[in-house]
Amino acid sequence: MNDTDLLSTKQCAYCHKLKPLTEFRRRTGKRSKGQSRRGACRECRKQRETLNIKLTANPLLVKLDTIQTHQHTLLERPKEGKPSSAAASSGQSNPNRRVRGLEQRRKRPHAQGTKLNPEDPTQLIPSTKGMILMRGHSDKGRRWHQEIDLELAITLVREHAAIVVNRRTIRRLYSNKDFRAYILARDNYTCYFCGAYGDTIDHLLPRAKGGHTTPDNCVCACTLCNQTKADKSVEDFMGRI
Ligand SMILES: [Zn+2]
Ligand SMILES: [Zn+2]
Structure with missing residues (x-):
């Protein structure tokens, strides 16, 4: 083991084992900084997620203190009933908020039997705050997610920049680099x-006027046209050519 190996290990906050950094997920969202990794190793996270789903299904089954340790007996408990209907109700009193994030929401079952059309934004149901979760990946493949308001989510799906994953979530289809290459x-x-030859991206409805970076609102432009058009609308710009 050399120095770099030593540097790239981390102690799990839950099982206290020293493990290689790759055994910890990268942070996403607001708490991500550089190489920041989550406190729980992948193994512990997996167990905590399983516990969490059971907890959501029936809060009385699991006491708060048992979540902090590996409870194999609990994990081996046979499934009772269908957790899906219980898990779908949002009035859960989940004390373990740290892991109650994207992972669990992602796995929560949705309206059974109804097949979602990924291109139909009218299926989206916002949170009580009117928000929709959007996820995507960066140019380097890092996953990110953020909450956006329903109106923006609908626009992004309509204009083919994102698809509906489930009723609360859309997925952005392109990273910045991918988007440019695609257009x-x-x-x-x-x-x-x-x-003429062009290799810049121009917004038909300028961003300054509320246009978004979507396949339907973006076109290839030459540098000159891009600069001349600036934030004029297409009509204004074409009228002056
Ligand atoms: Zn661990
Ligand atoms: Zn041009």
């Missing part, structure tokens, strides 16, 4: 305005 290839590196 340029789609438009054949041809400026939408003058037909």
